[in-house]
């Protein structure tokens with residue numbers, strides 16, 4: 441043992457061999473199938489978001505008087521500001537897409553069933569956090585659509601029975617959008633939600649380590665084959681990650697994030713659209729009156745949350761063992777239909 | 788744990804043991820109440836700190852002298868926040884029922900409506916809400932919920948009309964008068980109300 445490692449061993453008596461054993465869990469071979477990596481993709485993107493987000497926060501100023509100008513500064517003047525901002529934006533888009541795809545793979549492989557019900561619920565919380573962080577981030581730019589998105593979002597919260605007005609006041613720091621609103625969105629976006637997500641991810645991954653990954657469709661032989669987490673799986677992830685960075689960089693260069701018109705609280709733009717992943721919600725809002733739309737979407741989220749137990753009951757008390765597949769297909773088709781509908785019309 | 792068992796072994800009569808169990812429970816309960824109360828107080832302070840300190844302040848402002856306000860005409864009133872309020876005189880009388888002050892904020896989810904002269908309606912671009920000239924919803928989610936454009940309180944004193952509006956100013960009121968440009972912005976739509984100013 442060298443002098444340095446002896447010196448460290450004397451003070452921190454950690455056994456390197458044991459440490460390797462702890463972290464070096466064998467990974468089942470079927471994780472080499474790409475669709476089982478969809479959970480690792482949002483995790484990698486999350487790291488990109490933390491890095492680029494911290495960079496953006498060096499210049500961003502959360503107040504209605506300065507927010508738009510500071511983002512314009514990042515985009516037009518700060519060296520490589522356009523690149524970091526565009527990476528943050530594209531990685532956010534990819535992250536939402538990856539989380540949705542990951543959830544679909546978990547759903548359609550039945551991986552949420554016993555004993556993984558609780559991890560599905562943790563996953564649902566991660567989905568909600570991901571969408572909320574997307575929403576608050578979009579509001580920070582203080583473009584027209586940022587402003588109106590935030591106002592409409594707060595008013596949606598207000599139409600929730602009983603607690604609505606309280607939630608709206610907490611969101612906006614007042615009855616309507618004011619000078620104290622943007623700092624709230626910023627703190628949510630850059631501090632509270634990331635911390636909550638790190639905690640949730642930790643629980644999520646701990647549960648995966650305890651329960652193991654499901655082995656959907658794997659043959660007996662395949663089940664026995666494993667490979668090492670370290671270095672094999674880690675290297676794979678790092679290489680995949682670099683490819684992802686290259687794709688994101690290409691997108692950031694070809695389609696960089698731009699600046700829309702500055703927020704004007706007195707004029708709602710003639711065509712108003714949220715980010716693509718809220719198109720479903722937005723179309724839903726046009727179809728029903730406020731309260732009906734809010735209560736029904738709350739109910740749908742609630743059902744998704746408790747789905748492992750609902751599915752369990754269906755399988756126990758009816759003969760429709762694979763009902764979840766058909767319900768899932770219908771759900772996905774409905775989501776695609778509403779999204780395409782919203783995307784294809786102005787109003 | 789073992790100590791307790793030993794003692795119980797020595798005294799077959801469970802009296803003191805039971806009492807000790809009871810006292811243990813009481814002190815445990817007292818401890819939990821203290822801890823919850825203490826940390827709860829910190830939580831409550833934080834929550835109260837985050838809740839806005841006071842409701843947005845409002846105040847009464849002059850609108851017009853009644854005898855100069857023609858029946859059927861409208862005033863495009865601007866609140867300090869910059870919000871546009873359409874104040875109309877409906878009748879010849881001088882009671883509040885003869886006036887209305889229509890807000891341009893959609894009752895559905897708070898977007899700004901604008902007057903569409905061709906369709907004779909206020910239109911909300913957010914979810915396709917529409918309202919007639921009196922503010923009653925005629926299409927879209929607001930109509931489904933039976934809503935109407937909200938009104939601001941008015942009062943008449945000595946032949947003068949006043950309106951009560953929020954006094955807070957928004958940061959970009961100055962900017963709002965520049966004709967906005969860029970996608971989603973139509974300078975022609977900047978004409979918000981059927982203004983026939985007096």
Ligand code: HEM
Pocket residue numbers: 475476477478479480481482483484486539542543546551552556559560561562563564565566567570641644648652653654
């Ligand atoms: C930030 C978002 C998320 C991250 C970073 C993440 C990460 C991961 C990772 C790395 C795995 C390992 C297996 C795999 O690669 O598929 C996994 C599994 C799992 N995830 Fe997620 N996840 C996220 C969101 C979600 C969501 C939205 C759900 C569903 C509501 C969910 C439910 C699950 C469940 C139940 C498993 C265990 C599945 C199995 O063992 O096969 N996760 N997640």
Ligand code: FES
Pocket residue numbers: 893894895896897898911912913914915916927928929
């Ligand atoms: S906000 Fe006006 S229709 Fe929804």
